[in-house]
Amino acid sequence: xxxxxxxxxxxxxxxxxxxxxxxxxxxxxxxxxxxxxxxxxxxxxxxxxxxxxxxxxxxxxxxxxxxxxxxxxxxxxxxxxxxxxxxxxxxxxxxxxxxxxxxxxxxxxxxxxxxxxxxxxxxxxxxxxxxxxxxxxxxxxxxxxxxxxxxxxxxxxxxxxxxxxxxxxxxxxxxxxxxxxxxxxxxxxxxxxxxxxxxxxxxxxxxxxxxxxxxxxxxxxxxxxxxxxxxxxxxxxxxxxxxxxxxxxxxxxxxxxxxxxxxxxxxxxxxxxxxxxxxxxxxxxxxxxxxxxxxxxxxxxxxxxxxxxxxxxxxxxxxxxxxxxxxxxxxxxxxxxxxxxxxxxxxxxxxxxxxxxxxxxxxxxxxxxxxxxxxxxxxxxxxxxxxxxxxxxxxxxxxxxxxxxxxxxxxxxxxx
Numbered sequence: 001x002x003x004x005x006x007x008x009x010x011x012x013x014x015x016x017x018x019x020x021x022x023x024x025x026x027x028x029x030x031x032x033x034x035x036x037x038x039x040x041x042x043x044x045x046x047x048x049x050x051x052x053x054x055x056x057x058x059x060x061x062x063x064x065x066x067x068x069x070x071x072x073x074x075x076x077x078x079x080x081x082x083x084x085x086x087x088x089x090x091x092x093x094x095x096x097x098x099x100x101x102x103x104x105x106x107x108x109x110x111x112x113x114x115x116x117x118x119x120x121x122x123x124x125x126x127x128x129x130x131x132x133x134x135x136x137x138x139x140x141x142x143x144x145x146x147x148x149x150x151x152x153x154x155x156x157x158x159x160x161x162x163x164x165x166x167x168x169x170x171x172x173x174x175x176x177x178x179x180x181x182x183x184x185x186x187x188x189x190x191x192x193x194x195x196x197x198x199x200x201x202x203x204x205x206x207x208x209x210x211x212x213x214x215x216x217x218x219x220x221x222x223x224x225x226x227x228x229x230x231x232x233x234x235x236x237x238x239x240x241x242x243x244x245x246x247x248x249x250x251x252x253x254x255x256x257x258x259x260x261x262x263x264x265x266x267x268x269x270x271x272x273x274x275x276x277x278x279x280x281x282x283x284x285x286x287x288x289x290x291x292x293x294x295x296x297x298x299x300x301x302x303x304x305x306x307x308x309x310x311x312x313x314x315x316x317x318x319x320x321x322x323x324x325x326x327x328x329x330x331x332x333x334x335x336x337x338x339x340x341x342x343x344x345x346x347x348x349x350x351x352x353x354x355x356x357x358x359x360x361x362x363x364x365x366x367x368x369x370x371x372x373x374x375x376x377x378x379x380x381x382x383x384x385x386x387x388x389x390x391x392x393x394x395x396x397x398x399x400x401x402x403x404x405x406x407x408x409x410x411x412x413x414x415x416x
Contacts, residue, residue, distance in 0.1 A: 149178045178197040
């Protein structure tokens with residue numbers, strides 16, 4: 001099976017090169033990996049002490065950030081190497097100030113794994129959530145490199161738990177310790193005969209808890225809001241927007257809307273703008289306008305949604321009408337904002353928990369969307385109560401980062 005895995009990977013790498021002619025994102029994916037080894041050679045000396053963190057994309061980066069920050073603080077003489085698999089993570093966070101070197105992870109071939117680890121020579125490795133690259137893990141095991149999985153999630157449908165997943169299960173032997181988010185993940189790891197597992201929780205709670213302590217001021221958002229009840233729509237997809245636009249165009253409630261779509265391609269932003277009948281303005285057009293006179297503000301840029309949530313009275317988090325489902329609900333929750341989402345959230349433990357607590361409301365169609373929005377706009381006490389549930393939920397689930405670091409320091413003297 002390992003042989004078939006490598007063959008499949010070789011075919012996929014050839015296919016990816018072809019897709020660069022048709023997809024700008026895939027061009028970033030392929031071209032961004034061309035200079036990784038050259039950059040490592042230039043930036044990492046053989047005598048450097050290094051620690052490697054790997055994140056699939058932006059969400060996993062945010063998840064690992066609290067641990068990265070603490071590791072950097074505790075081991076300032078080490079260089080932190082951060083890798084991403086996806087352009088949507090790398091392109092947004094390639095200029096972060098935490099890592100000493102941020103790169104794309106070369107594809108998981110045997111030769112790439114050996115060359116990357118030869119050049120990076122990490123003392124300790126952290127994989128975030130569920131990135132399991134077989135050849136990298138096999139090479140790490142061969143080198144006896146201390147390797148941790150943090151904020152891990154395991155599910156029954158993963159390859160590890162299939163009768164034919166033996167080569168995948170063997171790759172897990174590389175991990176010195178599994179820090180998982182919940183008890184069900186722990187039980188699945190134990191079922192594989194591995195006792196080096198600990199329920200630490202989700203480090204994202206630690207991450208979002210720090211957000212409220214930062215300066216989240218955006219003067220142009222305050223000007224637009226103008227002390228009016230405001231619904232912030234974050235990470236919306238077209239399927240979300242179909243329902244939302246109908247509500248925006250027809251509601252008689254005194255309310256403003258800020259829309260931060262998941263995709264900010266010009267043609268999609270233009271289509272969204274043209275579908276709204278109320279007075280609408282784009283972020284890119286905001287200069288020299290009295291923003292208080294507009295009813296809808298479309299954010300056609302990235303990187304500011306978290307701060308915008310601090311101005312929300314109600315949040316709609318998109319993705320819940322697609323696959324795999326809803327986006328990050330923890331960011332609005334940390335500001336004590338009640339949340340509305342679409343029906344697809346079963347893969348996200350935090351969404352399930354907040355729905356059960358009634359801080360997060362689920363809608364299936366435009367009728368339900370109207371009902372939930374209208375209720376939250378009119379009933380300020382209900383809005384306040386659900387917002388408090390969300391804020392308390394964040395508070396109650398903090399501590400994963402401390403748990404991980406204390407366990408590492410208590411059990412292993414791995415970082416020198």
